[in-house]
Amino acid sequence: MDLPLIEPMLATPGSLPPAAQDARWAYETKQDGQRAVVYLEGDGRLRLRARSGEDITGAYPELAALGGALGDTAAVLDGEVLVLDADGRADFQSLQSRMGLAHAPGRAARRAAETPVHLVLFDVLHLEGRPLLREAYQERRRRLEGLGLAGPYWSTPAALVGHGERALRATREHGLEGLVCKRLDSVYRPGVRSRSWIKIRNTLGVDVVVGGWQPGRGRLTGLPGSLLLGQFDGAGRLRYVGHVGTGWSEAERRELAALMGSYATAVCPFDPVPAVAGVHWVLPRLVGEVRYSTRTRLGQLRQPSWLRLRQDLTPEESSALLPGAPDGQRPG
Structure with a gap:
């Protein structure tokens, strides 16, 4: 048939x-x-x-x-x-x-x-x-x-x-x-x-530390197209957990660009260094909140979306584990 x-x-x-x-x-x-x-x-x-x-x-x-x-x-x-x-x-x-x-x-x-x-x-x-x-x-x-x-x-x-x-x-x-x-x-x-x-x-929310950014294209030239995200582990190392490229307004994108410009560094803050090309590294000072769907077995965030800059948190506070929520995650 x-x-x-x-x-x-x-x-x-x-x-x-x-x-x-x-x-x-x-x-x-x-x-x-x-x-x-x-x-x-x-x-x-x-x-x-x-x-x-x-x-x-x-x-x-x-x-x-x-x-x-x-x-x-x-x-x-x-x-x-x-x-x-x-x-x-x-x-x-x-x-x-x-x-x-x-x-x-x-x-x-x-x-x-x-x-x-x-x-x-x-x-x-x-x-x-x-x-x-x-x-x-x-x-x-x-x-x-x-x-x-x-x-x-x-x-x-x-x-x-x-x-x-x-x-x-x-x-x-x-x-x-x-x-x-x-x-x-x-x-x-x-x-x-x-x-x-x-x-x-079903999405989850998590606080993350910004460790770098990749430039955007077209009208976003010179601005961040995506941010590289990390979380500190128990030994104080910043582990790469993925990148986010959605969820910002144009004003937020420009604000982030200005902030990251003041924290620019030639040294990758992640340990180990992620295999990502064309990255501008920044000192791990900025904390943000993202939503995501799930994590991979290696802890990478799937389908993250930027929610907001967390200027009320230090990078160390962002990685504190929440009660009853493993690896710093909480229901969103």
Whole structure:
């Protein structure tokens, strides 16, 4: 069967629906992985396409058996490829070692044995020769769950109807990336970032020390395009934890440029020196607050965004651990 190529529908960043409308929405865990549209050909073959349209089937050989899970029933499904850590949470850093291997079957097979992936399925777009895009989410979800797709490397996690506050609180308590809210009567709109799907990302806030900056381009020439961030460890060494390039107004950017100019130094304040090019180093005197989604295993901040300059804190105070919050982080 020739299955139609379908672009994935996208969610819009936002907040929980109003309490009065809560019962009209379903809530799914937001996953930190690689989006994949899944094509079950009905003859045992499986194809996976990334959001870009690239065929990524070869990168994940452990998913091949899913091709026969529905027998001769052809289907197009929507899902996310993850690597799960020991606590069952998505580990995007580990997944990165699996991505990009679609045309390297030998390496993909070795990585599959070392770091297997898990595919979570959350929508069905085409089934038994019939397009389901105009069906309501509630109906598509019923059909998906009826397929009983659960295996060693794939599953169909439940969606919760109503109780959005409780669902969001649970994702925060379990250290998950966030929540996706989906209107029960919404149709599937390929390639569209729709308000019928709302994503809520759980973020964390942390105080960091500025250790350098990279110049911007174009209208930002001469101004910081990004700041290099660090935190002091128990031995008093400033450890690099990533860089931030968003969250400033133009006035804040100019203020930071002036302050960093007065702290310029030829010596890198980070230990060890990060492998980042084109950096202007500064003395570690400025403290800022950023929000971010998660940390990598090495402590790097993922998706940080600048919040404000903390002129009320010294660098040493910024690295004080908060009660009950490891490595200086706190819920945001």
